[in-house]
Amino acid sequence: MKAEILDGKRVAAEIRAEVAKSVEQFVASGAPAPCLTAVLVGEDPASQVYVRNKARACEKAGIEGRTHRLPVDAGQKELLALVNELNTDANVNGILVQLPLPAGHDYDEREILDAIDPLKDVDAFSPINVGLLMQGRPRFLPCTPHGIVQLLHRSGISTSAKKVCVIGRSEIVGKPMAMMLAQKSGSCGPDVANATVTLAHSRTADLAATCRDADILIAAVGRPKMITGDMIKPDAVVIDVGINRVDDKLVGDVDFDAAAEIASAITPVPGGVGPLTIAMLLHNTLMAAKLQTGR
Ligand SMILES: NC(=O)c1ccc[n+]([C@@H]2O[C@H](COP(=O)([O-])OP(=O)(O)OC[C@H]3O[C@@H](n4cnc5c(N)ncnc54)[C@H](OP(=O)(O)O)[C@@H]3O)[C@@H](O)[C@H]2O)c1
Known part of the structure; x- marks a missing residue:
């Protein structure tokens, strides 16, 4: 194999250790431990795993991780009321509503995300935080693209003056990544x-x-192995954001074996971008606690 493997697990562990150390200093200064509250609506197994993993990661970093569970049919009004309650709870620094909200129950995802206090919006989905990023003066950065930026930086890969192609224009990954x-x-x-x-x-x-044509190719589509070897420029850096379940195995959006023979560096799936997302969530939670306490 020609390409260097960009080890997201290792970089994420490095960032998590840095956050844990900063949390320790924050608490030593007399502040309460930062608190991240996840809201989980319904019983979707994948969402339950994500929320559990986030709570565990919080605990390891010295952050208090709480989970509020609502039944699948709680409804928009009850969910909004919970978000508003968390907005005013001084003990809660970060609010995360686990997406997607259950289908077929008339939830308005945008209205819920818009209701989160921008100072507690650790996913960086609120219009205020998106707007600040657009204007080049970000407060919170969305976790997955921020993790990718950290991975590139800590792997010594510069993007300056490079041609980057981001495939996928979601609000969560593609659009903020490009920006x-x-x-x-x-x-x-x-x-x-x-x-x-x-x-x-x-x-x-x-x-x-x-x-x-791209020196750096970032795939965030959600289609297994759609980026084939012939779509990659020799010596390009390939970042695979995709997480697709195929026959009980996780595969990315990139045909890894073919790409690794052509690219100069590549992220694996799993073990590439995924672990960085949670690390940056911890980073944002600490940042929220600092912003709210003025420390
Ligand atoms: N590693 C992580 O932590 C992490 C975090 C978030 C997401 N993910 C994974 O990343 C993938 C993308 O997620 P997302 O939420 O960003 O996706 P999304 O909201 O489903 O958006 C997919 C994007 O891909 C584009 N697309 C679909 N088919 C295409 C094709 N044939 N050619 C070119 N573009 C195509 C769509 O284009 P249109 O806009 O034209 O429809 C859309 O912009 C998923 O596998 C997801 O599980 C991973």
Whole structure:
């Protein structure tokens, strides 16, 4: 195999240890431990696993992780009331509503996310936090793209003046990813900013040629192995955000074996981008606690 494996697990462990140390100092200064509250509606098994993993990661970092469970049919009003209660609870620093909300029960996801106090919005989905990122003065950064930026930075990969292609334009990954890399100055300084970014999607004409032009290719689509070897420029850096379950195995959006023969560096699935998302959530929770307590 030609490509260097970008070890997201290792970088995430490094970030989690840094957050744990900062939490320790924060608490030693007399502040209460930061508190992240997850809201879980319904019994979706994958969502339950995600929420449990987040709570465990909190605990290891010295952050209090709480979970509020609502029945699948609690309804929009009850969920909104809970969010508002958490907004005013001074003991809660970060609020996370686990998505997706159950289908077929008339939940308005956007209304719920808009209701979260922007100072407690550790997922960075509120219009205020999205707007601040657009304007190049971010407060919280969305966890998955922030994790990717950290991975690139800590692996010594500069995006400055590079051609980056992001495939997928979701609010959670693709759009903020493109915006972060196009900034004049990024969360890790100019080495992971100043890229020339193409944001590709399902209507992109000749996706293969668009991908082949990229020095850094970031796939966030949700289609197993759709990025084939012939879509990758020799020596490109390939970041695979996709998590797809195929025959009880997790695979990415990139055909890993083929890509690893062409790229200079690549993230595996699992063990690439995934672990970084939780690490950045911990980072944002500590940041929220600091913002709210003025420390
Ligand atoms: N590692 C992590 O922590 C993490 C975090 C979040 C998501 N994920 C994974 O990342 C993947 C993407 O998630 P998401 O929430 O960002 O996705 P999403 O909201 O489902 O959006 C998918 C995007 O892919 C585009 N797309 C679909 N088919 C395409 C095609 N044939 N060619 C080009 N573009 C195509 C869509 O284009 P249109 O806009 O034109 O429809 C859309 O913009 C999923 O596998 C998800 O599980 C991983």
